[in-house]
Amino acid sequence: MRKNKSAALRKPDILESYYQVLIQEGLEGTSISKIASRIGIHPSLIIHYFKNKENMKLELVDLLIEKYQSPAMINFDHIEDDEEHFNAIMDVLFSFKWNRTVDPGVHFGFYYLSLRNEQILARFRVMFKWLRDYLCEKLIYFDEKGIISVTDAIKAADYIVTLMEGLEFHSQFLANGKHFDDFAQSAQKILVSALKNGEF
Amino acid sequence: MRKNKSAALRKPDILESYYQVLIQEGLEGTSISKIASRIGIHPSLIIHYFKNKENMKLELVDLLIEKYQSPAMINFDHIEDDEEHFNAIMDVLFSFKWNRTVDPGVHFGFYYLSLRNEQILARFRVMFKWLRDYLCEKLIYFDEKGIISVTDAIKAADYIVTLMEGLEFHSQFLANGKHFDDFAQSAQKILVSALKNGEF
DNA sequence: TCATTTTAATTGAATATGCAGTTAATAATC
DNA sequence: GATTATTAACTGCATATTCAATTAAAATGA
Structure with missing residues (x-):
């Protein structure tokens, strides 16, 4: 059965996956489909939440800066x-x-x-x-x-x-x-x- | 009529074009076909000279370091x-x-x-x-x-x-x-x- | 509490584009 | 005539994104 998470849980999941893929694959090797498959979701879901890759990038930057400013x-x-x-x-x-x-x-x-x-x-x-x-x-x-x-x-x-x-x-x-x-x-x-x- | 340049002339041309495309388009926006079309040659010619993109990258790094060490x-x-x-x-x-x-x-x-x-x-x-x-x-x-x-x-x-x-x-x-x-x-x-x- | 409606999450399939690289043919040069 | 430069046509693959359909969860009303 499919588990639907709320946006509040899913978005951080996606950003964390994005971050991990970046660590492993670098800027050039990071794609939406890799980020998605890593957490077992469909690539479209990422677009659904972030609209496009650019927005997701900015949200990750914000997140990492927050982390840095801990x-x-x-x-x-x-x-x-x-x-x-x-x-x-x-x-x-x-x-x-x-x-x-x-x-x-x-x-x-x-x-x-x-x-x-x-x-x-x-x-x-x-x-x-x-x-x-x-x-x-x-x-x-x-x-x-x-x-x-x-x-x-x-x-x-x-x-x-x-x-x-x-x-x-x-x-x-x-x-x-x-x-x-x-x-x-x-x-x-x-x-x-x-x-x-x-x-x- | 097609002008054939020697490798000694063509390779630097390609590297210079690579460099210019990098300046304008950045790492992610730079492709072999852009580098080729910028100097009016066929993309395959770049592969002919450098075998693959990775080699070309290394040769450009070498060139820029030489420049730096002028x-x-x-x-x-x-x-x-x-x-x-x-x-x-x-x-x-x-x-x-x-x-x-x-x-x-x-x-x-x-x-x-x-x-x-x-x-x-x-x-x-x-x-x-x-x-x-x-x-x-x-x-x-x-x-x-x-x-x-x-x-x-x-x-x-x-x-x-x-x-x-x-x-x-x-x-x-x-x-x-x-x-x-x-x-x-x-x-x-x-x-x-x-x-x-x-x-x- | 149970059924219905609404909303949000999720997927599947398809699209168009761009990519690096291959192979074979043609043209120039030595 | 052999080597080298150059192109044409093509392959296979990955990409971001769209759109419509489906499923689950939440809200509503009885």
Whole structure:
């Protein structure tokens, strides 16, 4: 007997399947029929829910960005000691536990698509602005508490994001095993000392 | 009357057409028949020369990497004064005149493909290693001349590449006009002072 | 509670298009 | 005359999407 799920259940199923197929097959190898067959439904059902592939793509981007912005990952407000609080944030930024809440290949693929798709670009712009602003706010706080010394918090926050994304790159193309972890840690140290020494 | 070109002329024509179609249509919109019709040849001729699309892709990657490594862009050995020489290199690294010898979209697209294609990945690894090693050699030279102060030249070179790639990212997602140029310049300054202050 | 109506989920079959690649024939070139 | 360049015709397959039909679930009314 056929089980009819409600849209509220079926749509997330489809997006999850889309995500998994993207991980396995990449942008070019992902089709509606593969997404459908993976969860045992008819391809038409996907069109029924999302109208077309483009809409589905955008909804997946939204979902992944939400995942990326999960507060659980980045919120350390429970740490009372300011120095510890600051270090915890820096550690998570450079640990890549956080970056890898979303599969790097899929993440990267959508970055690429944003070059050709205004709507995807707009979403990523918002996401990066969110991250930058979050960091900015924290930097101002830690500056007031005397943990660091920054005058241009926006610039400092931009720099952190830049370095993080650069490291993601680095890990793809220059990394060989342990070398990368060491390097990421060095980059973090250099950044922290720049923040403390009033370079920004 | 039909003009027969030699392989030595036709193959570069095809690769150039491939590149142009990639710029206009992106990875997903690029097909052999589009590449062919753009230069008025039959699609089968492309198969004749490259055997399949995969080979053509690899040959284009090789070509673009060669372009990227063009010595004209990065060689400033004619500048006699060491300080000027050093500054010239730093300026070109952060000016993006050099990075944009290849269309950013195409460059980025192949970066993405490298995540799913070992052969493309291998090529980019070599390219980045080349850049890193080039910078490393220069840093050692400038260290000896007393222009900068580095003990771990490899780490410093890695850091420069990381920052450059991060900036490329930044320009996509966080930049708004003039802000980016200012920011890139700041990043350069912070880097240079780190090199001079013996942070590496 | 039971039957009926309405709505939503799901499928099947079909369409048109585009794709990479094959094979065989023709034209130019050396 | 042999090699190479080039095309023509074609294959088989995958693609996104449409449309109409079918089935299940929910809402309604008695």
